[in-house]
Amino acid sequence: MTLAAEIDHNGTSPEKLLSPVLSSFWDQPESWTLDTYRRHEGYEGLRKALAMDPDDLIAYVKDSGLRGRGGAGFPTGMKWQFIPQGDGKPHYLVVNADESEPGTCKDIPLLFANPHSLIEGIVIACYAIRSSHAFIYLRGEVVPVLRRLHEAVREAYEAGYLGTDILGSGLDLELTVHAGAGAYICGEETALLDSLEGRRGQPRLRPPFPAVAGLYACPTVVNNVESIASVPAILNKGKDWFRSMGSxxxxxxxxxxxxxxxxxxxxxxxxxxxxxxxxxxxxxxxxxxxxxxxxxxxxxxxxxxxxxxxxxxxxxxxxxxxxxxxxxxxxxxxxETTCVVRAVTRWTEFYAHESCGKCTPCREGTYWLVQLLRDIEAGKGEMADLDKLNDIADNINGKSFCALGDGAASPIFSSLMYFREEYEQHITGKGCPFDPARSTAWADDKNAHRGVNA
CATH class of the missing domain: 3.10.20.600 (Ubiquitin-like (UB roll))
Structure with a gap:
């Protein structure tokens, strides 16, 4: 039974569904400091992790069912397990904090309010994969977060949670915070690795995968901020506690x-x-x-x-x-006041601007999608343009070097599926029906049955 079904069956009030763990003390004074974090059982999960064998630790995280919070949902423990052991090479952990997806705003608030949850998770992950150097790749525009993260790292070094012989375990770990230049493509893990190495951020051909040849051609785990920050609570409160939530x-x-x-x-x-x-x-x-x-x-x-x-x-x-x-x-x-065509056009303009240009389907396809969408929005389109939009998106989807192309195609496919009439109205009406200068009667009539009062 899913969580939603249980809620309906039990009649639980919506407010009781929240489960503040990462955000449990965001509203407290100086929530970002080490003292505040330790008052809320901070670094207790690390102590328990260091008492385990690294392989057992990986198995524990795998059994918890934690899935990557960066988008793909790949099991975190399984990603750690892919790192080859006994290969004689350095192992690296890279935390992807280049939060760039339009509408996404979770990792940056987390780092701003509770950076030590990430640092503790990093130490646990590095112990598990036998790494002595970790990197946080942060989106460079968020300077206040960068400063707060640097201060949290300093506190962790001073308290003995980073550096040499961490908590007497024999683990040595160096943590480097790197500020990126603000490119959406660097949210793709291999483009992030190229950028971290000082090269232009462009996706790599795979295989080899980062687990085999990642940063500096060495085995590398790339995890999202929230994924790593969730690990300490799992170690501290137990995998069964974690599995008691969700589906x-x-x-x-x-x-x-x-x-x-x-x-x-x-x-x-x-x-x-x-x-x-x-x-x-x-x-x-x-x-x-x-x-x-x-x-x-x-x-x-x-x-x-x-x-x-x-x-x-x-x-x-x-x-x-x-x-x-x-x-x-x-x-x-x-x-209902939002024009779907306008929203999709703005999104597609973003993807065209952020395309790294490495592969033809994305570089050329996003450009032509923008041209067609702009014409349709302005009332200059033709009915044949709708099939052309679908065709170009199909030539991008699944055929690009990385997932940016797939992301650009998604709004096209879905908006044409659910709101094709609205596209047609832009063409037959020679303009946007949501334009304040034009009549909104059509929009009011068409959307009356679509929405519900939430």
Whole structure:
């Protein structure tokens, strides 16, 4: 039984569904300091981890069911297990903090309010994979977060949680914080590794995979911030406690970023499997006087959904069954005043701008998608352009060097599936029906049945 089904059966109030772990003391004074973190059982998970054999530690994290929180949902323990042992090479852990997906805002608040959860998780992960050097690749524009992270690392070194012979375990670990230059493509793990090595951030051909030849051609684990920051609580409170939340195949807690036309946007930490309807009930619903029209479950690179999907479980299996992806849990909500064509055009402009240009399908395809979408939005399009949009997106999807191309194609496919009429209206009406200078009668009539008061 999914979490959503249990909630309906038991009649639990929405407010009781939240499970603050990573965010449990974000609102406390100086939450980012070592003293505050230790008052909340900070670094207790590390002590328990260091008492285990590294292989047993990997198996423990694997048994917990923790899945990567960066988008793909790959099991974290399994990724650690891929690192070859006894190869005589240095092993590296790289934390991907280059949060760039439109609508995603979870890793940066986490680092700003509770950076020590990540540092503790890094030490545990490095002990497990037998690494003596870890890197945090942070998006460089977030200077306040960079400064706070540097201070947290300094505190950890001073307290003996980083450096030589950590807590008397014999583990030596150096942690380097690297600020990237702000490129979306560097969120792709192999492009991130190239950037970290001082080269232009472009995705690598795989195989070899990072686990075999990653940073400096050595075995490397690349994990998301939230993935690593979730590990200390699992070690401290137990894998059974972690599995008691969420669903069978998607256990545990996670951060949902709720944004857009909602009354109270923000971070909501809840078990995997909660529904958007329940999150909206907790956040005051869609802004007063308006109705939900469409939303993204994992940022703009995941296929959009509509109000028909308000009750799907927000876990990897539930969202996948609905034809989308959970991704980074960036829940962008749009009401009936939003033009779908305009939103998709802006997203596609972003992907065209951020394409690294290494492969032809993405470099050329995103450019032509933008040209067609701009014409349609301006009322200069033709009906044949809709099939052309679909065809170009199909030539990008699954045929690009990395997942950026797939992400650019997703809004095209899904918007044409659910809102083809709106595209056609832009063409037949010679312009956007949502333009304040034009009549909105069509928009009001067409969308009246689509939304629900959340």
């Amino acid at each position: 069978e195949k998607s256990p545990g807690f996670t951060l949902y970023s709720l944004s857009g036309h909602v009354t109270s946007p923000g971070q909501y930490e809840a078990p995997l499997g909660i529904t958007l309807r329940q999150l909206l009930e907790m956040s005051g619903g869609i802004r007063a006087g308006h109705r939900l029209k469409f939303w993204t479950p994992g940022g703009s690179s995941t296929p959009m959904l509509t109000e028909e999907h308000l009750d799907i479980p927000l876990d990897y299996e539930g969202v996948g069954a609905a034809g989308s992806m959970l991704g980074t849990k960036a829940l962008q909500c749009f009401d």
